[in-house]
Amino acid sequence: MVMPQIKEVVDVPGAQEADNAVVARGISKTYGSVEALKNLTLEFPRGQLTSLLGPSGCGKTTLLKIIAGLLQPTAGEVEVNGKPVTGPGSDRAFVFQDFALLPWANVLRNAAFGLELRGVAKSEREAIAEKYIAEVGLKGFEKAYPHELSGGMRQRVGLARALAVDADVLLMDEPFSAVDEQTRRKFQEDLLNLVKHENKTFIFVTHSIEEAVYVSDQIAILLPRPSRVSEIIRPADLRHKNVDNIRRDPEYLDIVDSIWASLRSYVE
Amino acid sequence: MVRRSFWLKIVSALVLFGAWQVAGMIPVSYAFPTFLESMSALARMAADGTLFTAYLETLRPLVVGVAISAFLGIGLGLWIGLSSRFDWLFSPIFIVMQAAPLAALIPLLVMAYGIGLTSKVFVVCIMAMPVIVLNTAGAVRNTPASLKEMGRSFLASDPEIIVKIIVPAASPVIFSGLRLGVSAGFIGAVLAELKITPTGVGDIITYSRSIADYPAMYAAIFSIILLAVLFLNLLERLEVYLFEGNVRGYASD
Ligand SMILES: Nc1ncnc2c1ncn2[C@@H]1O[C@H](COP(=O)(O)OP(=O)(O)O)[C@@H](O)[C@H]1O
Ligand SMILES: [Mg+2]
Numbered sequence: 001m002v003m004p005q006i007k008e009v010v011d012v013p014g015a016q017e018a019d020n021a022v023v024a025r026g027i028s029k030t031y032g033s034v035e036a037l038k039n040l041t042l043e044f045p046r047g048q049l050t051s052l053l054g055p056s057g058c059g060k061t062t063l064l065k066i067i068a069g070l071l072q073p074t075a076g077e078v079e080v081n082g083k084p085v086t087g088p089g090s091d092r093a094f095v096f097q098d099f100a101l102l103p104w105a106n107v108l109r110n111a112a113f114g115l116e117l118r119g120v121a122k123s124e125r126e127a128i129a130e131k132y133i134a135e136v137g138l139k140g141f142e143k144a145y146p147h148e149l150s151g152g153m154r155q156r157v158g159l160a161r162a163l164a165v166d167a168d169v170l171l172m173d174e175p176f177s178a179v180d181e182q183t184r185r186k187f188q189e190d191l192l193n194l195v196k197h198e199n200k201t202f203i204f205v206t207h208s209i210e211e212a213v214y215v216s217d218q219i220a221i222l223l224p225r226p227s228r229v230s231e232i233i234r235p236a237d238l239r240h241k242n243v244d245n246i247r248r249d250p251e252y253l254d255i256v257d258s259i260w261a262s263l264r265s266y267v268e
Numbered sequence: 269m270v271r272r273s274f275w276l277k278i279v280s281a282l283v284l285f286g287a288w289q290v291a292g293m294i295p296v297s298y299a300f301p302t303f304l305e306s307m308s309a310l311a312r313m314a315a316d317g318t319l320f321t322a323y324l325e326t327l328r329p330l331v332v333g334v335a336i337s338a339f340l341g342i343g344l345g346l347w348i349g350l351s352s353r354f355d356w357l358f359s360p361i362f363i364v365m366q367a368a369p370l371a372a373l374i375p376l377l378v379m380a381y382g383i384g385l386t387s388k389v390f391v392v393c394i395m396a397m398p399v400i401v402l403n404t405a406g407a408v409r410n411t412p413a414s415l416k417e418m419g420r421s422f423l424a425s426d427p428e429i430i431v432k433i434i435v436p437a438a439s440p441v442i443f444s445g446l447r448l449g450v451s452a453g454f455i456g457a458v459l460a461e462l463k464i465t466p467t468g469v470g471d472i473i474t475y476s477r478s479i480a481d482y483p484a485m486y487a488a489i490f491s492i493i494l495l496a497v498l499f500l501n502l503l504e505r506l507e508v509y510l511f512e513g514n515v516r517g518y519a520s521d
Pocket of ligand 2: 060062
């Protein structure tokens with residue numbers, strides 16, 4: 001088994017390391033002859049944001065879907081809050097790369113859809129959905145249909161839907177990859193606020209090094225052939241700095257550089 | 269927007285009727301009446317009640333056949349689309365049915381079911397059902413995988429995924445199948461009356477042709493087309509009412 005080498009960029013003294021919301025142990029997944037993941041082990045500390053970073057095709061989506069219970073691993077197991085995952089559960093909510101909104105339903109129904117499937121009464125679920133629609137900044141768009149919204153707004157609906165079911169763990173698969181750069185930056189700032197104020201564990205897939213360093217408490221770098229976690233980076237010190245200055249911080253730039261150094265050999 | 273498309277429809281109808289009128293006045297053929305002659309024949313038949321008794325007769329196999337085709341067709345289509353085994357089993361039947369020359373089948377139907385309502389309903393179903401089944405099955409199979417996955421991740425049961433995701437996602441194509449099926453059903457109903465026993469509107473067409481009352485014949489044909497158009501518009505209204513975001517969503521996405 002390839003043990004990930006853990007690089008503490010700045011040591012955080014603390015015992016909260018042991019409290020993991022999600023643990024993936026020895027996960028392997030093969031699609032026919034394609035080996036998407038091989039004996040991958042990774043821990044996701046509670047209340048923190050962990051990024052899965054790596055070139056496309058290295059198995060990030062596969063790992064996220066296995067944690068979500070949407071895919072069965074070929075070997076290994078995932079535990080959420082100490083209980084093994086056998087399928088989708090109410091302790092996890094998914095934010096999709098392509099938004100996965102219902103085109104025939106308005107924003108309100110889309111945001112309330114997770115609650116609708118859980119059998120929450122209409123007036124109650126709409127009240128909850130309205131609250132989260134306002135929280136993601138879409139107040140006034142409750143009656144709009146997805147095709148009337150921009151890509152960024154659609155992803156906010158997807159986020160509201162995931163927040164509305166109040167799961168412990170939020171799984172986000174490249175949620176900002178389909179929105180423009182300005183919107184993306186705003187999203188990243190909003191995400192930092194969410195992590196701070198919502199008491200949830202975030203698992204965030206991205207292929208952008210800058211994005212990962214900007215938003216993460218912990219970055220797991222995944223590499224292909226064979227797919228594994230090659231390195232875990234904790235830019236812990238950055239989290240205490242002012243959001244507005246992070247991108248100019250020498251430490252931020254150093255981490256971005258060192259990640260690029262380890263990834264560049266895999267990019268043709 | 270709505271107003272403009274409405275006026276465009278009116279204009280295109282006027283152009284068509286104008287061309288008909290001119291063609292009838294030339295005349296293209298001695299058996300081709302003008303638009304106004306046909307309309308006055310239509311008014312006459314409507315006034316003396318001939319038209320209504322005829323439609324009472326024609327609508328029976330049509331309504332029964334279309335209703336059976338819609339319910340059975342959508343049901344079978346869902347089933348075929350959801351299960352690859354039934355796809356393999358049933359799809360070929362409907363593809364053959366769609367391609368079969370109906371006129372050749374009618375004598376067989378008459379032999380098996382006589383010249384009554386049953387045979388006529390069969391003709392309507394044979395015309396209407398295949399396209400409804402095949403469209404529904406295709407649409408179900410093409411439901412975006414990410415929507416189904418979204419449903420599963422938010423704990424939808426299998427029936428919920430069918431009712432709340434697959435059916436609404438497939439509805440635009442199901443409805444276009446219904447529109448095609450209903451139009452084919454209208455053709456089937458008239459064909460049955462021309463080929464099996466002359467009743468209803470088919471009787472008006474056959475009889476007025478035999479006595480060379482061409483305006484009445486064209487009036488009958490016109491009335492059935494008008495009815496089909498009205499019915500298709502009604503179906504479109506139903507679709508917009510049921511899946512509002514869908515109808516506009518797919519156009520712009
Ligand atoms: N359903 C599938 N069938 C076959 N191969 C797949 C399937 N899904 C993913 N793969 C393969 O598994 C590997 C990892 O895919 P994925 O998890 O989507 O990577 P990432 O999200 O990091 O881009 C890729 O090589 C991809 O081609
Ligand atoms: Mg991916």
